[in-house]
Structure formats: structure tokens, C-alpha cells
Ligand code: ADP
């Protein structure tokens with residue numbers, strides 16, 4: 635926190651900023667307009683380095699937002715701010731109208747699945763349920779594994795399954811987090827509302843075919859769960875295929891260079907048909923141009 639700066643920190647700002655007083659009303663139980671995530675004038679610094687911002691971004695409930703940007707432009711920082719692992723240097727972050735609480739209401743998936751090798755596939759999912767303060771019943775574990783197509787390998791150790799399957803375990807584990815914040819009014823508490831799935835380049839380490847399969851599954855799983863997703867990638871193809879909205883960030887400090895709704899059907903279309911459609915090609919060209927515009931050889935290294 636830089637208290638000497640002319641702009642005030644997230645906490646200090648609440649007394650003098652109209653947007654923050656709006657946020658205070660929100661946490662009093664007023665409707666938050668369907669916004670799962672709201673970033674208001676958010677900037678994050680590491681020492682003297684401004685990693686992201688300022689950024690204003692509102693993500694409605696159920697949206698699948700994909701963030702695309704050069705390495706080092708602050709994508710992971712943005713996800714950590716949304717997950718509550720970092721506090722913004724300036725501005726406010728709200729999830730379901732409240733300051734995010736780490737480990738509550740958001741499941742995270744990283745490039746490396748980070749599984750516990752001494753536990754079975756099912757055991758890893760059960761542990762995630764326990765950490766989220768939820769009953770780890772065999773039925774619930776099975777249900778989560780079914781959703782990512784892994785129910786038949788539940789008893790295997792994580793080193794006995796492929797890299798793609800390991801990443802599926804990580805997704806199942808992230809989906810296990812369905813515990814709304816304790817401050818959520820009981821009347822509005824249900825199993826899907828306000829829940830986030832935050833994915834940081836989760837398929838980057840996988841081979842192309844496995845990657846496509848997982849993209850297809852994630853698209854299906856997210857449409858079925860109606861969870862709000864924020865997905866970070868370098869791949870324009872992946873962004874168009876997965877997103878209901880794509881935001882292209884500038885090189886550091888990451889700011890919004892392009893914010894584009896993706897009007898492609900979310901269900902009822904075969905993945906190959908979608909990938910081969912003229913609409914897909916047009917979106918890929920538009921986003922690709924924005925990304926190329928923003929990348930220079932120095933920053934994409
Ligand atoms: P991205 O995920 O887009 O590659 P990051 O959010 O990881 O970008 O990083 C954004 C910028 O902030 C980078 O320049 C990075 O070096 C810097 N950075 C990230 N985390 C830290 C940290 N903990 N301390 C200092 N600098 C950091």
C-alpha cells in the first residue's frame with residue numbers, strides 16, 4: 635500500500651470514493667446487478683513496478699471470460715486479485731458484491747495440476763472438498779469425477795494417469811469449491827450462484843490433441859454448471875473457442891486493449907463444426923489482430 639500516493643488504497647478509498655460506497659451498499663445485501671466480479675479502477679504494483687491497471691471490469695454471473703495478453707502483462711496478478719490472494723494497490727475488487735476471501739467461492743486451476751501424489755485421484759478430490767469445509771462423501775467425489783470423465787480411474791494414483799487426466803483432476807478439484815462466502819445471505823446461497831472458476835493457462839503444458847479435448851470438456855462442463863469462469867491463455871484459438879467474452883490486455887501494465895463479446899453458440903454444436911465456422915474465423919482474425927497490434931518482439935520474449 636502506498637499511503638503517500640494521491641490515489642488511495644482499496645481500504646482507504648471506501649470513505650471517499652463513490653464507487654466504493656456503492657460496493658459497501660452491495661455487501662449490505664443489496665443486489666449486485668448480477669455481477670460475479672467487479673474491478674473498479676484496479677491497479678496492482680510490486681514495489682515500483684506497476685503490473686496491471688488501471689482496469690475497470692464487470693463480469694456478469696455465468697460469463698466465460700478469457701484474458702489474452704503477452705507474458706508478464708499481469709494476467710496471473712489479475713486472477714490472484716480476483717481470488718483474494720492479493721489486495722489491489724489501488725481500487726476495489728468485489729466478487730458477488732464482497733471483497734474476495736481466499737479459498738471461498740473460487741476454484742483455481744494452474745498450468746501444473748499440483749496434485750498430491752500419495753493420494754488417489756478420488757482422494758485428491760475428497761481433500762479439496764474437505765479444505766472447502768464440505769462433506770467428502772463418495773457420492774460427491776464420484777459426481778465431480780463424472781463431470782470431468784474420470785470416474786473409472788478414481789482409485790488410481792495420480793502418477794498412473796496421463797497429463798491430460800491429471801489436469802482433469804485439477805478441474806474436478808476446482809469445481810469442488812462450491813462454498814459461498816459465510817456472509818452471503820442464506821436466501822441467496824445456492825450451489826452455483828457466485829461461484830468462480832479461475833484458470834491460469836491450464837492447458838499450456840499439454841499436447842495439442844489433449845488440449846483440444848480438454849477445451850471441449852471445459853466448454854461443456856462450464857455451460858452445464860453455469861459457473862462464472864475467468865480463463866487466462868496466450869492462444870487466440872483457445873480464447874475464441876472457450877470464451878463468451880474475450881478481453882485482450884496490453885503489455886505491462888496490463889490494461890484492456892479489446893473487450894469483445896463472443897456470440898458463438900455455447901451448446902448444441904459439434905466442436906469441429908464450431909472451429910470450422912466462418913464466424914469462428916472472423917473472431918479469431920479480429921482478436922489475433924488486436925493481440926499482434928499489442929505485442930512487440932521485446933515484450934513477447
Ligand atoms: P502474466 O501472468 O501475464 O505473465 P504476472 O501477473 O505473473 O504476468 O506478472 C506481471 C508482472 O509483475 C511481471 O512483470 C512480473 O515479473 C511481475 N511480478 C509478478 N509477481 C511478482 C512478485 N510477486 N513480485 C514482484 N514482481 C512480480
Ligand code: MG
Nearest residue numbers: 709710711834
Ligand atoms: Mg501468468
